[in-house]
Amino acid sequence: MSKINIKDLARKVINDLKPYKTARDEYVENGNKMVxxxxxxxxxxTEFNRYPDPNQISLKNSISKIKAISNSKIFLSNGSNEVFSLLMQIFCEPGLDNIIIFPPTFGMYEISAKINGININKIPLNSDFDFDTDIVNIINSYNSKIMFIPSPNNPTGNCFSESHIEMIIKKFNGLVVLDEAYVEFSEDKSFLPRIEEYKNLxxxxxxSKAQGMAGIRLGMTFANEEIIEMLNKIRAPYNINSLTQRTALLKLKNQEEVKKEAKIILREKDRLIGHLKEFNFVQKVFPSDANFILIRVDNSSKRYNQLIEMNIVVRNTSNQFGCENTLRITVGLKSENDKLINALKKINEL
Incomplete structure (x- = not known):
């Protein structure tokens, strides 16, 4: 187990903070009908005149069974972006501390840091969108509090190797936030069973992704009890509304359908990749462990606008480090993917 002291890593103001208690934190239902x-x-x-369960007990119980992890190691947030910001507020002193990100990467890590007045160290990935061979020495030279690693990565789509991630967790003297938003689409295993092993993970x-519930804005965080307690200490009261809790509970009862849809998406991804390699203006199709494909084209702005004119929206990712002239394509339904393929064929013939 990691020897990092989580309380020493946190800001003093957080350690000293007495959390706000809601009325429903003080009264716990005992099965009796109460006034x-x-x-x-x-x-x-009405259906919603009462506040929601502030601790989301029923929802956490369901997640706990599916993920095989204790309730005490689960934190639920209004999308994952909320918890990124909360972690910075807990562990990073504004204007003094810093985080590490690895461009090209998910943009909200940087946005959250800037909002919270946290300095940002950017360690670019190499040309294969992987870590530098000297990554351990590089990361510890910054004396950073938190690093953010999305795996599969967004926008590139690739997973980082288990050995690389494990080495970083072991050697880094701060928190490693492993963002597994797309893990259900990957053959690589989740690091969730390793929570007990690493206090700083x-x-x-x-x-929002494989579960197909982007509209309810629900993120799950898994960590040791000390970190979860600190997150609960500073989160807003009732941060997960009743509609979100109910909808998520229903979805969790239908995980076989989620697995079925993920398999369909992956089959469609393979089909799309085969077609993308046929077009002259597509210079490279990058490997993907997610539900999207990154491609390099001859002129991303031109190809993006051509697709817009054909009523197809993809993501122009060319403004990200190392992603010049790239487009990120989400795998859609078969009918949607067929429209994309036909549009690209027309563009290829121009």
């Missing part, structure tokens, strides 16, 4: 006069709610019954997953 609730504690939270200043409107007493006229934080894993984020989401309902």
């Amino acid at each position: 609730l006069l504690d939270a200043n709610e409107n007493p006229f019954q 934080v894993i984020t997953q989401t309902f």
